[in-house]
Amino acid sequence: MRADGTAPGPAPGGPDPADVLRGCARDVLEVAEGIRAVSERTATTLFAPELTAAVRRRPRTGLAGRWAVLRALAARQGLGGLADPAPRSGVARVLGLAGRARGGESLAALVALTSLRLRVAAVLADHPELSRAPGMRLLTRAVTADRDQDAVRALRALLRDRTAQRALSGLAPLISELLAVRALSDGRPEGGGAPEGGAEAVELADQRRRIIATEGSVLGFLRNIEVLSTDGRILVQNVRGPDGVVRYVVQAPGTAPGRPRDDAPQDLVGAWRDLCATDSPYTRSLVRALAVHGVPRGAELALIGHSEGGNAVLNLAQDEDFCRTYRVTHALAVGSPAGDREPADPRTWIATVTNQYDLVAAPDGLPADPAAPGDPATRYRVEYAGPTREFPLCHRLHEYIEHLRTLLPDARADLDEALTPYRGPVVRTQAYQLKDHAHPPAGHPFLTLATAPVRTTVGPVDVPVRYYDSAAAHLCFPVDPAAARSLLPDADWLTPSRLGPRALAVLSVHEHRCTTIGPYTEIALSVLVDDLWRPRPYDAVTDLLRRVDLRRTGRYVLSLAVTTEAARAVAREVWGQPVLRMRAEADLTGRGIRARSEDLGLLVEGRLGPGVRCPDADRALYGRRGTGTVRTLVRAHGRLRLHPGAGVRVRLDTGAAEPLAGQLRRLGIDAARPLFVLACPQFMAHRGGGAVLAR
Amino acid sequence: MVIECESSRAGAAQADELLVHVGRLRADADLMDGYARRLRAIAATLGTCSTAPEGSRPALERQAAACASAATRLRAAAEALLAHARADRPTWGAMSVA
Numbered sequence: 001m002r003a004d005g006t007a008p009g010p011a012p013g014g015p016d017p018a019d020v021l022r023g024c025a026r027d028v029l030e031v032a033e034g035i036r037a038v039s040e041r042t043a044t045t046l047f048a049p050e051l052t053a054a055v056r057r058r059p060r061t062g063l064a065g066r067w068a069v070l071r072a073l074a075a076r077q078g079l080g081g082l083a084d085p086a087p088r089s090g091v092a093r094v095l096g097l098a099g100r101a102r103g104g105e106s107l108a109a110l111v112a113l114t115s116l117r118l119r120v121a122a123v124l125a126d127h128p129e130l131s132r133a134p135g136m137r138l139l140t141r142a143v144t145a146d147r148d149q150d151a152v153r154a155l156r157a158l159l160r161d162r163t164a165q166r167a168l169s170g171l172a173p174l175i176s177e178l179l180a181v182r183a184l185s186d187g188r189p190e191g192g193g194a195p196e197g198g199a200e201a202v203e204l205a206d207q208r209r210r211i212i213a214t215e216g217s218v219l220g221f222l223r224n225i226e227v228l229s230t231d232g233r234i235l236v237q238n239v240r241g242p243d244g245v246v247r248y249v250v251q252a253p254g255t256a257p258g259r260p261r262d263d264a265p266q267d268l269v270g271a272w273r274d275l276c277a278t279d280s281p282y283t284r285s286l287v288r289a290l291a292v293h294g295v296p297r298g299a300e301l302a303l304i305g306h307s308e309g310g311n312a313v314l315n316l317a318q319d320e321d322f323c324r325t326y327r328v329t330h331a332l333a334v335g336s337p338a339g340d341r342e343p344a345d346p347r348t349w350i351a352t353v354t355n356q357y358d359l360v361a362a363p364d365g366l367p368a369d370p371a372a373p374g375d376p377a378t379r380y381r382v383e384y385a386g387p388t389r390e391f392p393l394c395h396r397l398h399e400y401i402e403h404l405r406t407l408l409p410d411a412r413a414d415l416d417e418a419l420t421p422y423r424g425p426v427v428r429t430q431a432y433q434l435k436d437h438a439h440p441p442a443g444h445p446f447l448t449l450a451t452a453p454v455r456t457t458v459g460p461v462d463v464p465v466r467y468y469d470s471a472a473a474h475l476c477f478p479v480d481p482a483a484a485r486s487l488l489p490d491a492d493w494l495t496p497s498r499l500g501p502r503a504l505a506v507l508s509v510h511e512h513r514c515t516t517i518g519p520y521t522e523i524a525l526s527v528l529v530d531d532l533w534r535p536r537p538y539d540a541v542t543d544l545l546r547r548v549d550l551r552r553t554g555r556y557v558l559s560l561a562v563t564t565e566a567a568r569a570v571a572r573e574v575w576g577q578p579v580l581r582m583r584a585e586a587d588l589t590g591r592g593i594r595a596r597s598e599d600l601g602l603l604v605e606g607r608l609g610p611g612v613r614c615p616d617a618d619r620a621l622y623g624r625r626g627t628g629t630v631r632t633l634v635r636a637h638g639r640l641r642l643h644p645g646a647g648v649r650v651r652l653d654t655g656a657a658e659p660l661a662g663q664l665r666r667l668g669i670d671a672a673r674p675l676f677v678l679a680c681p682q683f684m685a686h687r688g689g690g691a692v693l694a695r
Numbered sequence: 696m697v698i699e700c701e702s703s704r705a706g707a708a709q710a711d712e713l714l715v716h717v718g719r720l721r722a723d724a725d726l727m728d729g730y731a732r733r734l735r736a737i738a739a740t741l742g743t744c745s746t747a748p749e750g751s752r753p754a755l756e757r758q759a760a761a762c763a764s765a766a767t768r769l770r771a772a773a774e775a776l777l778a779h780a781r782a783d784r785p786t787w788g789a790m791s792v793a
Contacts (some may be wrong), residue, residue: 017746024737024744028755031730035762038723044770045720045776050712054779061779069720072768078764107761111734114754118741121748148754329712 021122028115035079036108042073080107095249105152113152117143119174127359132585134469134513137473137582139174141590198435199289204231205453205460207505212429216241216249216422218415219401221304223336225253228396228431233288234309236293238428240444241421247329249422252286254307254335282312287322295326300328302422306397310336310352320344330419334400343378349418351380353411355403358395380418382411392431443468446637446684454689458569462516464686465570469514470638471681472589473595474617475604475648475674478502479667484527487558487663489624493695497528497553504528504540505667506555506676507650509595509604511586512567520564521584523597524577525663526555529622532629532695547618548633554620559660561600575690576623576630580659589681593648601654601661608679610647611641617678623690630690638683645674713780717773731762742781 027555045051046069055062075080120139123130130136142154159178204212204227211227213220216239228251234249250326303313310333315332316322323344331343334353343350384403386394393399404412416423441448443466444500453460484496496503510522531539531552543551562568563580571579584597595604616636623630652670654661664670738755741747 017744020740021746022743024740024747027733027737031733034726034730038726038765038769041719041723042772045716045772048712048716050710051716051776054710054713058779058782061775061782065775065779066770068768068772072720072765072772075764075768077761077764080761107758107765110754110761111758114751114758117748117751117754121746121751125746149758320707555770 018122018125021118022127023161025115025118025122028111028118031109032108032115035111036106039073039081039106039108041077042069042079045069046073062451078107080105080110087182087344097240102126103148108586109152113143113148113155116155116178123174123359134511134519136590137587139178157329167221172394172532199234199285199292199432200435201292202431202433204429204431208620211427212426214422214426216419218304218332218419218427219285219413220272220406221249221251221332222306222397222401222404225251225304225309226305226401229255232434233431235429235431236289237426237430239422240424240427242424243421245300245421247302247422248290248295249302249304250286250290250313251311252282252303252305252309254305254311279589280306281616282434283315283319285432286312286316289432289434290326292432296409297325298327300329300421302326302332302419303328303643304330304332304334305336306334306400307336307395310334314341314350317341317343317345317348320596323348329421332415334397335395347378349378351418353382353400353404354384355394355400356383356385366432380414381644382408382415384408399429410446443684449687451687452689454574456569456573458566461566461570461574463574463689465516465574466686467512467515467683467685469512470683470685471513471586472513472617472679472683473509473586473588473593473604473608474678475507475509475645475650476676476678477505477507477667477669477672477674478588479505479527479669483667487666488527488529488556493532494556494629495530495535497530499540505669507604507664509586509588509593509667511588511595517566517570518564519566520562521586521595522563522567523561523582523584523586523595523600523602524557524661525660526557526621528553529556532693548592548620548635554622554631561597561660575621575632576625576628576692577621578623578659593679600659601652601656603609603651603653604648605651606648608641608643608677609646611643611679614640614642615678616640616683624691625692628692629695630692632687632690633688634685636680636683636685638680640678643677643679645676648677649673710780713776717776717780720769720773720776724766724773727762727766727769731759731766734762749770 046066051062051066051069055066071078073079086103119138120143129142138158139155142158143151145151145154147207212224212235216237221237224237228235234253235249237249238246239249240246263622290301303316305311305313313331314333314336317328318341322328328343328345328348330351332351332353335355335358341350384407385409387403406417447466447468449464449466451462451464451466454463478499479502480497481496481501484503484505488496489492504527506524506526506528508522508524510524512520512522528540530536534552536552539552543553549626558575560571560579562571562575562579562585563582563584567583568579568581571577582597582599584595584600586595587593588595592607593605596602616638617640618633618635621634622631623632650664650669650672652661652664656662657665661670734755738752738759741752741755
């Protein structure tokens, strides 16, 4: 459904506007690439040795000729310079960089930018829900700069920002355009160097191991992939078939927007390379995992993958060397663009399962060409429409599994029948962590931590929980200490810290774009409290000079609202905080900040004034579990700034007393401006497990 | 005498190379004119599209104008190079490049 309430699709009597925009975007991109080629040829002429020699012989006409070629290449009202000065050297490079320094951009880059704007509009016309995605917001902000030249520069900076790439990787339908624009404006190769990959055997946590299928079936294999989540692990299972032969099933997961990709060779460029090349870090890592697993040469394999994992397994099925080493009998890709790829071994049975609303599998929202090549005896395509249309929800493996289970029983039966040689007891299961030796892990070194799984109702969660890309605004209000005390649990050892005659309440808004428990938004109300055992008058001040783990004071969380079930479960079960799942959205990345929760009736908005840098917002948070107090340490790393609170306001638009609203009223901050705001548009953080204190 | 002949042959070869560049510049100028027309046509198509992003049509018009301007400059560069090639080897007289 579009923002105006109409369903996506063609208007009566006319073409679908999104189709028009897509077609225009394609045409404009073709023109941009043509202009780039013209610029390259003109540069070749300018620096041609024969022209240099001729200039030496007849300087008067030679210099005039060269000057004319230079003007054709570098004039702003024209080609605007070289699209790609980077790989050249000498005069060409100096000319290109000088052009950029005086504010110019090549015509090719500007035209490519227009193509990207059209493509973004086409995607948003069909999928307005994507406008809320962090990557789309970053992208929209970059491409809507006042001047086209500024937009190209902002886009170039965005595409170089490794942290932003995590958010951008959620924009599957735009990845090809983004990379094309990057190539036109930056000249960087798409490949990014020789692919590397590795794999090492790892143990699965007990809770995960119990869920792993012990019998071969298509739903079992897909559920295994779901259990692996997307933290760079794959699974290899040995299955004894009905004929007693042991065969091998490789199960490869794919992307999950908003989750980090620790150590795994699955980044934005890697994802793109997987679409095109049989040799990528992911495929290399898969090959390495099979070698470590001890799969004998000539053994029969079934390759099953979702999203990028599906791409990788289809690429392996195309790889002649791989198919000479192993006999790939089946390849199944779910939620992956199948294209018209042909397997290296013509006997390989290839199946694809695609929801046509899944923008990763069908970037233009169109079903695959039914006339695509392939022997019907070795090709099996399942293409269906919905019912999940919202992206990225429709791309999740869980949705595909549910659709195969409930909506597509015939397709499931066909897939199971085809996989009959693999339908038997699993005799060995081994997970492998894929490694990208060429790059440090995400968030290194701050987030390079030892972790341990903790059981929760939503499955095991690795603790510390790591936040790779977050934004926050902490609105700090001086409040009446008696009012603050009245909101704390009824225990005389829990007292609000005083700053002079007042206590301090903090309304924190977080936008977590990429975390190990998935992306979510968080709104929390807390009160600064004294040491639980030996409160001292000036602890709140002296603690500002202490490391977070040595602090005596902390913030007691009165109320917490989060937007996902995983975040709710972790906050309640690991950190002991009073949490509710609510709808909320926040945009905290610019000078103007805005957070809104319809469920809470809360709106925080305003403009941050000038700020000063201050130390990172490490903090100790308190919650309650049973009769104990749970203390959680949060460490953050970013560029926190202290701003006056005059430009920011809290508005409460609800008569409800709970949750949060009543507490805000009792503290007198339901329509107040904060004294100051601590804000950080981008930071990393980790939250450890909660330590239970006997208080 | 031999050195003069060789020098003359090398100069002729270089002048021939220059003519190749002249031909390429002219072909590219035609291409740029074609791109200008194509961008204007796309801008016109977007005029009928209600969801076209604001500013995309003027941007395409600007870029089409830049393409046309680039075509003019490329032709001027081709003419300047041709004049130089003629001056470098006057025996060509009224030679022209296709």
